[in-house]
Each structure stands twice: as structure tokens, then as C-alpha cells.
Amino acid sequence: MSALLLDGKALAARIQAELTHEVRSLQERFPRPPGLAVLWVGDNPASAAYVGNKNRSGAGVGIDISKGQHLPATLSEAELLAIVDELNADASVDGILVQLPLPEQIDSNRILDRIDPDKDVDGLHPTNLGRLVRGEPGLRSCTPAGVMRLLAEAGIDLAGKTAVVLGRSILVGKPVALMLLEKNATVIMAHSRTRDLAALTRSADVVVAAVGKPGLVDGAMIKPGAVVIDVGINRITDAAGKSRLVGDVDFASVREVASAITPVPGGVGPMTVTMLLANTVQSYRRRVGS
Numbered sequence: 001m002s003a004l005l006l007d008g009k010a011l012a013a014r015i016q017a018e019l020t021h022e023v024r025s026l027q028e029r030f031p032r033p034p035g036l037a038v039l040w041v042g043d044n045p046a047s048a049a050y051v052g053n054k055n056r057s058g059a060g061v062g063i064d065i066s067k068g069q070h071l072p073a074t075l076s077e078a079e080l081l082a083i084v085d086e087l088n089a090d091a092s093v094d095g096i097l098v099q100l101p102l103p104e105q106i107d108s109n110r111i112l113d114r115i116d117p118d119k120d121v122d123g124l125h126p127t128n129l130g131r132l133v134r135g136e137p138g139l140r141s142c143t144p145a146g147v148m149r150l151l152a153e154a155g156i157d158l159a160g161k162t163a164v165v166l167g168r169s170i171l172v173g174k175p176v177a178l179m180l181l182e183k184n185a186t187v188i189m190a191h192s193r194t195r196d197l198a199a200l201t202r203s204a205d206v207v208v209a210a211v212g213k214p215g216l217v218d219g220a221m222i223k224p225g226a227v228v229i230d231v232g233i234n235r236i237t238d239a240a241g242k243s244r245l246v247g248d249v250d251f252a253s254v255r256e257v258a259s260a261i262t263p264v265p266g267g268v269g270p271m272t273v274t275m276l277l278a279n280t281v282q283s284y285r286r287r288v289g290s
């Protein structure tokens with residue numbers, strides 16, 4: 001058996017085509033385009049992949065991405081707070097995203113707290129995280145939202161299923177666990193202190209890996225027929241000396257056991273970018289009053 005490929009790239013292209021139409025028709029009534037500012041501090045390689053894809057896709061959809069900045073790793077917290085303040089006050093900016101992780105001299109919570117919750121297209125401000133915990137509508141984290149959309153489009157019903165989430169970050173693990181719970185899955189959250197990870201994953205109908213360790217999940221850890229979502233983005237040098245992106249899942253062994261699997265690249269990553277653009281358009285609509 002070979003698993004069904006959950007093609008995030010194709011789904012992302014479809015949703016982006018819809019967003020392109022939506023933005024174009026909104027522009028008949030409102031002169032300015034939606035604006036998105038992504039702040040990238042330092043040189044984290046996963047952030048590099050994100051920025052590259054976001055720039056290609058954002059411009060394609062008709063979103064103005066010109067207020068984004070790539071800032072030096074030596075930037076101070078006060079300098080970053082000042083940039084966030086400026087973007088909060090800038091009426092042409094509908095969405096602000098600060099790439100994580102930030103360099104160690106900057107307290108990421110202090111930065112996230114400063115973002116206007118109505119421009120928080122990454123859904124990481126306490127107000128938006130609170131709405132998620134309550135099950136209320138609001139701006140929701142892009143990667144978890146993208147994972148849920150991929151599952152929904154594939155017709156995967158989560159009610160009563162056992163889902164194991166690997167990783168408990170505020171960016172991916174925690175919000176995706178809450179969203180799976182909202183769809184009535186029974187959710188187990190695993191992390192670096194978890195004992196016997198393989199026993200847990202082997203009990204799972206759905207495995208979501210968001211750790212940042214290439215090859216962490218292999219076929220022997222997966223129950224036959226399970227659905228495997230690979231969030232990991234790791235840049236490695238392969239046996240032939242070529243640099244490439246891989247996830248946390250050993251694709252070759254897992255695809256022989258799972259019923260469905262996301263590839264890296266071409267899985268969750270493009271969905272993250274697409275949910276970011278969708279959140280920016282949602283924020284724009286609210287701000288122009290549509």
C-alpha cells in the first residue's frame with residue numbers, strides 16, 4: 001500500500017486563485033490593496049523558506065508586501081517594538097507577522113503582545129489565542145489552520161479519532177491540538193519529555209509532527225492506515241551533498257504504512273502561506289468595512 005498524497009501545493013494554488021478574485025473585486029470598491037508586513041530578524045533557514053514563498057504568492061494575489069523588512073540579528077528589542085508601533089499606526093497595513101524564533105536578546109512575548117490584535121494575522125496575540133481557546137471566531141494561527149483545511153478538503157473526519165501532536169509550541173503544537181479537539185478528536189500532546197513516543201504514535205489515527213527533527217517519525221511508529229501530517233521544515237545536506245528541505249517524517253517508510261501523508265516540500269508549507277494571505281484579506285475587509 002502507498003499512502004494518498006495530501007497535495008498542499010495544489011490546494012494552496014486553488015485557494016490563492018479564489019483570493020486573487022476576491023481582492024480584485026474588493027479593489028473595485030476600495031482603492032488601496034490589502035497590506036501585509038512580515039518582519040524577519042536574523043537568518044533562520046525555515047523563515048527564509050517562508051519569506052520566499054510568501055513574497056511569490058502574496059504579490060500574485062494582489063497583496064502589497066512592500067512594508068516587510070529583513071532586519072539584522074543584532075536588532076534590539078526596543079528597535080523591534082518601535083517598528084511594530086509604526087506598523088500598528090500605518091493605515092495601509094492590515095497584517096503584521098513577526099517571524100519566530102527571534103534572536104535571544106529579544107523577548108518574543110513582549111513583541112507579540114505589542115501587535116494590534118486586529119492586525120495579528122499570525123494569531124499569536126493573547127487576545128486571538130484566547131478566542132481560539134474559547135472556540136470563538138478570530139484570526140487563527142496560519143499553520144494549524146492550514147493543517148485543518150488540508151484534512152477537511154481530503155474528507156478526513158476527526159470525530160472520535162485519536163490524534164497525537166508532536167511538539168507543543170505556541171506557533172504550531174498547542175493551537176493545532178486545540179483545533180483538532182474542536183473537531184472532536186481525542187488529542188494527545190507529545191513533547192521532548194514524553195516517554196515511549198512510539199507507543200503513543202502507534203495508537204494514533206492522526207499524527208501531526210511539528211518538532212524540527214528530520215526523520216523523527218518512521219514507518220515503524222505508525223499504525224497502518226493512519227493519517228500523517230508533516231509540519232517540520234528542516235534544511236539538510238543530503239548524501240549527494242545537495243541542500244534540500246525535509247520534514248520531521250521519514251517519507252519513504254511512512255508512506256508504505258499510512259493511508260494519507262503530506263510531502264515536504266509541497267504539503268503544509270504552502271498552506272501556511274495561503275492562510276496568511278487569507279487572514280490578511282479577512283483583516284483588510286474588517287478594516288475597510290466590507
Ligand SMILES: NC(=O)C1=CN([C@@H]2O[C@H](COP(=O)(O)OP(=O)(O)OC[C@H]3O[C@@H](n4cnc5c(N)ncnc54)[C@H](OP(=O)(O)O)[C@@H]3O)[C@@H](O)[C@H]2O)C=CC1
Nearest residue numbers: 046167168169172191192210211212231232233268269272
Ligand atoms: N510548515 C510550516 O508551515 C511550518 C513549519 N514549521 C516547522 O515546524 C517545526 C516545529 O516548529 P516550532 O513548533 O516553531 O518549533 P519549536 O522548536 O518551538 O518546538 C519544537 C517542539 O518539539 C518538541 N520536541 C523536541 N524534541 C522532541 C522529540 N524527540 N519528540 C517529541 N517532541 C519533541 C519540543 O518539546 P519541548 O517543548 O519539551 O521543548 C517542542 O515543543 C520546525 O521544523 C519549523 O521550522 C514551523 C512553522 C510553520
Ligand SMILES: Nc1nc(=O)c2c([nH]1)NC[C@@H]1CN(c3ccc(C(=O)N[C@@H](CCC(=O)O)C(=O)O)cc3)C=[N+]21
Nearest residue numbers: 046047049050053098099100233265266267269270272
Ligand atoms: N511567526 C511565525 N509564523 C510562522 O508561520 C513561521 C515562523 N514564524 N517562522 C518560520 C516558520 C516556518 N514557516 C514556513 C512556512 C511556509 C514554508 C513553505 O512555504 N515551504 C514550502 C517550500 C518553500 C521552498 O522550497 O523554499 C513547502 O514546504 O513546500 C516554509 C516555512 C513558517 N513559520
Ligand SMILES: [Mg+2]
Nearest residue numbers: 266267268269
Ligand atoms: Mg510542507
